Amino acid sequence: MSDRSQRRREATLAEIKAVARQHLVAGGPSSISLRAIARDMGMTAPALYRYYASLDALVLDLCTDLYTELRIACEAVRDAVPDGVIEKLHAMAREFRRWVLAHPAETALMFGPPLPGVNQFIDGCNSLQDAGHRFGRIFTDLMVELYRQGRLPDVLVDLPAHEDLPPSVTALFLKGWTRLYGVIMAEAFGHLNWALTDATALFESELADMTADLRSR
Amino acid sequence: MSDRSQRRREATLAEIKAVARQHLVAGGPSSISLRAIARDMGMTAPALYRYYASLDALVLDLCTDLYTELRIACEAVRDAVPDGVIEKLHAMAREFRRWVLAHPAETALMFGPPLPGVNQFIDGCNSLQDAGHRFGRIFTDLMVELYRQGRLPDVLVDLPAHEDLPPSVTALFLKGWTRLYGVIMAEAFGHLNWALTDATALFESELADMTADLRSR
DNA sequence: CCTTCGCGTTAACGGTGTTCACTAATCTAA
DNA sequence: TTAGATTAGTGAACACCGTTAACGCGAAGG
The missing domain is CATH 1.10.357.10 (Tetracycline Repressor, domain 2)
Structure with a gap:
């Protein structure tokens, strides 16, 4: 794994968590959803499984x-x-x-x-x-x-x-x-x-x- | 509302809550679901809206x-x-x-x-x-x-x-x-x-x- | 150059709350 | 007793959800 792509991966991880936290603050723990996070990031939900197992x-x-x-x-x-x-x-x-x-x-x-x-x-x-x-x-x-x-x-x-x-x-x-x-x-x-x-x-x-x-x- | 049907209604209410509690105990608060409750009661989910608004x-x-x-x-x-x-x-x-x-x-x-x-x-x-x-x-x-x-x-x-x-x-x-x-x-x-x-x-x-x-x- | 692999896609399965239109039964009152 | 209103249920549909599978693309590495 190159250093460039590794930093990019960590940036994506940080963005996922940042968006997740926005949803957490907006609607409580139960409103953290993979599909909504992916939507906000301009992605689709299954892509997030490259970063988290669940x-x-x-x-x-x-x-x-x-x-x-x-x-x-x-x-x-x-x-x-x-x-x-x-x-x-x-x-x-x-x-x-x-x-x-x-x-x-x-x-x-x-x-x-x-x-x-x-x-x-x-x-x-x-x-x-x-x-x-x-x-x-x-x-x-x-x-x-x-x-x-x-x-x-x-x-x-x-x-x-x-x-x-x-x-x-x-x-x-x-x-x-x-x-x-x-x-x-x-x-x-x-x-x-x-x-x-x-x-x-x-x-x-x-x-x-x-x-x-x-x-x- | 007759007395007979009123008691029947309260019995149904009690059963709904009893089944809901079983699911609560089994899987925590988030696993209380109308569809599962209705399934256990031999009903369909929309029927429960006769008893609770949500x-x-x-x-x-x-x-x-x-x-x-x-x-x-x-x-x-x-x-x-x-x-x-x-x-x-x-x-x-x-x-x-x-x-x-x-x-x-x-x-x-x-x-x-x-x-x-x-x-x-x-x-x-x-x-x-x-x-x-x-x-x-x-x-x-x-x-x-x-x-x-x-x-x-x-x-x-x-x-x-x-x-x-x-x-x-x-x-x-x-x-x-x-x-x-x-x-x-x-x-x-x-x-x-x-x-x-x-x-x-x-x-x-x-x-x-x-x-x-x-x-x- | 070719291959592997990270990263993303679409499609699909089964689950959820909720609404709507409709039916069958029961209760009420003329 | 009969007509009307109320009650309790159904099935279909909409919009979500987590998760899995099969697939494509593009870059990294030998």
Whole structure:
């Protein structure tokens, strides 16, 4: 494969994903269709099978791209905060919420229930889990830094240790992650609409409580 | 409309929803199709339009049924606990998790991202929000009982009061609800699979922390 | 130069939601 | 009892969808 055609192939892959994302944003995950994408690109649907084995594979690839996009956005605000590990975590959590609320359709794909045809793609799932893993790492890295400074409380949850993380960091991360996931996704998925029009105060209250739990217990 | 034919109509409605649920459980929300339902019932697809204006309306109706089913399950364990408001809340939270993990496809429908075609059904959304509201009420009712006994801490979140609930009850409920939603849905949607095979310990830890926050702060 | 291979096509199969015209049955009221 | 209105169903059709197969074209590589 020549270098020229390889770059052309990657450009086509990027265009496919870009058009797919337009449809995702316009009509939600279910309105991503090979035929519509091909139509927008001036092609026919079977041509897309030269690039993806199935529609699910395309959606999966798009999903991993979204994870890295979100990670980069959070890394940017992290690096914009001059110092203070907790302050960096705060900024990342707020950016996480901001990104999610600005991209509800993408969020449905990334953080909603799994699509039925996703779990059987072992290789694709690996790259997806890798992208998700690297997103989680930007949080655990800072928590490990807190841990090394001795500023993290010991937590009494009996959870299996994960990779090179100290057990208490794993436990504290999972507790913080699920709590963050709860406030943000409940809002993003519209499950607070019956009570709130703006969940900012609720989010900030949860963030403050999480910080308090992080400092001592 | 005679009484006989009305009961016959409701029986057909129930059968439609029962068959739809079978397909939901078998293949997820996207595999609910009018043609397949009609096929299983020995009918043709257009006949179902005598009962629902669209597929989305059917799914919406099924969804409200699921909310009341979940509520009844939680009410049952609540009434099985002899006394102790906090103990009842614990039992309801555990039953909520148990039901969700036992019914992942139904959970995707009820607590996942909103389906694109759902929000325009104003009447259907009313009945859905009503079912969801009554589910939330079984939790707020117990919290109001705690509030009347003076066992609830004052919480400092500035949130709009909801209906006849005291403001601190609204705030404490929303904080508890989003937290519960987070642990349970993150597990149910498979977003903890990379770290945990069994999230029971994490759930119990969160439940314990929530109870501590409820007792005093 | 010739061959392989990447990339695209058309045609086709089976599936989907939805609408329309129509029929058979049942319920209602004169 | 009989005429009319309502109900519940049918089949055909339209416009989509994912996917597969057979085929052509044009460029890359030996």
